Amino acid sequence: MRILFCSNYFTHHQIPLSDALYELTNHNYCFVAHKEMDAERKNLGWGNDLARPYTCSASDQEVQKQLNDLDVLIAGSFPERQTKEYGKKAKLFFRYSERILKTGNSLLKYPKRFFHWHACNPPWQKAYMLCASAYTAGDYAKFGLFHDRCYKWGYFPETIRYSSIDDLIDRKAKATILWCGRFLGWKHPDDVIEVAKRLHEAGCCFTIEMIGTGEMEQQLKRQASEAGLLGENVRFLGAMSPEAVRCHMESASICLFTSDRQEGWGAVLNEAMNSGCAVVASDAAGATPYLVNDGVNGSVYQSGNIQELCEKVRRLLENTTMQYSYFVSGNHEWAAGKMQETAALLADCGVTWLHNGFVTLQRGGDSLLLAGIDDPNGYADQKTPQQVAREVRDAAPEGFWLLLAHRNTFFNGRYCRLGADLTFCGHAHGGIWRLPFTDGLVDTNLNLLPSFTSGFYHCNDAGCEGAEVFVSRGLGNSPKWAFRLFNRPQIAVVTLKKG
Numbered sequence: 001m002r003i004l005f006c007s008n009y010f011t012h013h014q015i016p017l018s019d020a021l022y023e024l025t026n027h028n029y030c031f032v033a034h035k036e037m038d039a040e041r042k043n044l045g046w047g048n049d050l051a052r053p054y055t056c057s058a059s060d061q062e063v064q065k066q067l068n069d070l071d072v073l074i075a076g077s078f079p080e081r082q083t084k085e086y087g088k089k090a091k092l093f094f095r096y097s098e099r100i101l102k103t104g105n106s107l108l109k110y111p112k113r114f115f116h117w118h119a120c121n122p123p124w125q126k127a128y129m130l131c132a133s134a135y136t137a138g139d140y141a142k143f144g145l146f147h148d149r150c151y152k153w154g155y156f157p158e159t160i161r162y163s164s165i166d167d168l169i170d171r172k173a174k175a176t177i178l179w180c181g182r183f184l185g186w187k188h189p190d191d192v193i194e195v196a197k198r199l200h201e202a203g204c205c206f207t208i209e210m211i212g213t214g215e216m217e218q219q220l221k222r223q224a225s226e227a228g229l230l231g232e233n234v235r236f237l238g239a240m241s242p243e244a245v246r247c248h249m250e251s252a253s254i255c256l257f258t259s260d261r262q263e264g265w266g267a268v269l270n271e272a273m274n275s276g277c278a279v280v281a282s283d284a285a286g287a288t289p290y291l292v293n294d295g296v297n298g299s300v301y302q303s304g305n306i307q308e309l310c311e312k313v314r315r316l317l318e319n320t321t322m323q324y325s326y327f328v329s330g331n332h333e334w335a336a337g338k339m340q341e342t343a344a345l346l347a348d349c350g351v352t353w354l355h356n357g358f359v360t361l362q363r364g365g366d367s368l369l370l371a372g373i374d375d376p377n378g379y380a381d382q383k384t385p386q387q388v389a390r391e392v393r394d395a396a397p398e399g400f401w402l403l404l405a406h407r408n409t410f411f412n413g414r415y416c417r418l419g420a421d422l423t424f425c426g427h428a429h430g431g432i433w434r435l436p437f438t439d440g441l442v443d444t445n446l447n448l449l450p451s452f453t454s455g456f457y458h459c460n461d462a463g464c465e466g467a468e469v470f471v472s473r474g475l476g477n478s479p480k481w482a483f484r485l486f487n488r489p490q491i492a493v494v495t496l497k498k499g
Contacts, residue, residue: 007076045241098264133286178252183214249275430473
């Protein structure tokens with residue numbers, strides 16, 4: 001079988017399908033491009049590594065050879081005169097089209113469009129339609145065309161086969177939201193900035209990465225800056241190659257697809273879903289109805305409804321499966337004699353026990369290490385804190401790392417010397433009874449006037465004065481008979497900002 005595929009230009013989105021057709025036809029497949037790729041897409045890296053044995057331009061002699069004994073013609077965005085010429089020589093003729101009414105169906109334009117499209121597709125020409133949009137068939141039906149001759153089609157960018165989807169999901173930076181595309185009005189990147197404002201006002205923790213360039217770039221940066229979000233919650237990463245975009249998709253947990261009906265398809269949706277992102281997609285974009293089943297493999301919102309978009313994003317951010325939770329043991333867990341049962345229960349809830357170990361957390365190309373050491377009441381043969389610190393430094397000699405360690409009383413003189421950039425402790429229960437100008441009246445061992453019981457402290461141990469610790473007041477009481485006085489229970493939220 002000989003297949004000729006004609007379109008405006010060849011891109012990386014067409015490679016997987018074209019490679020497959022080339023092999024299936026025993027190399028009797030040819031992709032014909034009638035013009036050069038525009039500079040904007042070339043600058044985005046779309047023109048890289050596109051050389052294929054089956055591609056040629058409309059002016060090449062190879063096209064005439066392919067027309068001999070042609071079985072199938074697939075014609076996309078291609079000059080109509082040549083399309084008709086090629087179509088006469090094909091045994092089977094397919095049109096390949098996105099929706100044709102991207103800007104609506106004006107009554108004034110309807111007569112001209114009706115006659116034009118009927119002239120291109122006369123009733124005696126048995127052509128079929130490959131719909132590169134969920135709305136293609138409906139648009140053509142308004143002109144009485146391709147009735148019962150439309151097939152669900154689309155765009156077919158590369159599908160990466162991951163060895164483990166679970167591992168891909170586990171590596172993602174939680175609460176990281178990605179938006180990719182050109183900054184154009186009909187792609188609605190400004191909706192993303194508005195969502196960021198509302199999420200920030202609601203107290204949500206998140207980072208939005210905006211990849212791309214375009215006419216709205218300065219406007220978007222100004223809006224983010226005026227809302228106090230630029231650089232902290234909203235980051236503009238500029239244009240980048242398709243390969244680099246994929247890397248960001250693989251690390252992001254959520255991807256927003258906000259285009260309106262002028263988005264014929266939107267291959268970024270294919271790629272984001274393939275990369276394991278939870279997608280929130282506009283219902284008006286051509287790819288959405290074909291790819292996303294709302295509430296099953298993604299979320300769909302009514303195009304232009306920012307409130308609905310914000311609610312669906314917030315629901316994902318508040319979903320505990322989209323968050324990392326880590327735990328280190330304290331003296332009470334070991335004293336109760338049920339450490340293993342506690343660890344199993346936490347694991348069932350998706351909590352990771354940092355059992356004298358560490359993990360690497362990544363977001364937007366940045367990373368830090370989170371280490372945890374068990375309470376001294378743990379196993380007698382457990383790793384020492386010094387061993388854990390050496391393993392962290394061996395893994396990332398210059399990396400930023402955080403340490404979770406239960407006992408605040410061990411920070412000065414011990415934990416402060418491990419080299420962590422910031423240590424998180426508990427144990428003190430806020431000093432139990434907190435009086436003015438004190439860190440508490442007594443500690444959990446009933447020692448008077450303790451320190452390091454609530455908030456941030458710098459080490460005052462000689463030789464490591466720069467070490468810093470944050471101590472949480474926690475929720476419980478210790479000893480059990482003690483009641484808190486001027487000492488509210490605390491769940492602390494600490495936001496790390498890149499220097």
